[in-house]
Amino acid sequence: MTVTVNRYKCGYCGACVSVCPMAALELVETWIEINDSCDDCDTCVNICPIGAIESVKE
């Protein structure tokens, strides 16, 4: 379980990174990288100002 970032929508602002309780996200220049510590809490999904993050439920 994880989230996906639509990189065609993403404005690479870092809002999602700052709220991630698992430190699973990183803003690398102009894209977001997600590591496997994501626990699917969806906090980032609601914070993203442009709605670029989708929750992936298996």
Next chain:
Amino acid sequence: MKNKYDVIVVGAGPAGSSVAKTASKAGLDVLLIEKRQEIGDPVRCAEGADKEGIKRHIKPDPRWIAAEVKGSYIFAPDGTKLQISEKLSGAEVGYVLERKIFDRALAEQAVSSGAEVIVKTSATGLIRKNKQITGIHARSIGESVDIKAKIVVGADGVESKVGRFAGINTTLAPKDIETCAQFLVSGIEVDEYSHFYLGNSIAPGGYAWVFPKGEGVANIGIGVRGSRSGKGMPVKLLSNFVKHHFPTGKIIEVVFGAVPASGPIEKTIANGLMLAGDSARQSDPLTGGGILNALDAGVMAGTVAASCIEKDDVSEKALMEYEIQWRETIGKKIRKSLVVKEKFGTLTDEQFNTLAHSIEGKCKSTMNVFDMILALFKANPRLLWEFRNLIK
């Protein structure tokens, strides 16, 4: 790039460049790294800043002043207009900056003071010896490198990693962040005032702004409190706001960003490490202004770094001087702002309107944001009882 410095500063925004300039002026060997290939770009800011405050840090240059504003208009949900002047309107208006150029000018100041700047280089971790932080693991244009330093300063913004690497919890709860969208809008009529619009349907737990950027152009944006936002809410609300208020406007740039609005966090230092600016959550929770606090904190951090290195003690205990200095100044202000923000977050639109009516026409031209808060309290002591401790 060498493999050893006195100070490594991570992040070349206002806080980082201010630390680097101050520390190198004091004679230290300083490396300033920026993860992006360009300093100041992409912008994630509404670009308003207090003029007198900025002038304390850098000589004004028309290249990075997009516009100057005389003051602010604040609009209640029913359209009631309050006015505050420039002279005392707090830390959020005065200049509307061109951040792309401003940030680079600050970095140039650091360089001319003797600092070394390297771009497209990010910190990926910290080097430790015993319990002391002694440098960073970095990725510089795709290559892994280790760089040693007596002190590492994290000035790596809202998405800060350096604090977390050091074991400092900088994670923001959704209620402690404003999630923002902004359009640079052209072809509209603008005046010489910054405009702020309050209301739960306009911007839940935040506000909308219009900051003039010169003839017919303005930054128009919206900040929503994270705990009240939903997927993509800021950009949807902003699109509606612009359509409604500026139907002829043409969007020529889009900006996204987030502002820490937590008030002071528990700690911003560790053995051999300091945080400054947005990474230290030093932005104002009420106004969202962060540039001046970052510049001021940068001077404090750079000065303390120099005195600690001179005394050959960079322990957390020695760096406590920085923690004390910024809490006494910036910390006090943002703690007060947090009280006001928390209360405003509970008000209905009707209550906002009532408050605005209570001081409509009574705002003196010398009022600043805080004077206005006090006037509101005096006129509405029951509604704003939480503000009683702010009067001192």
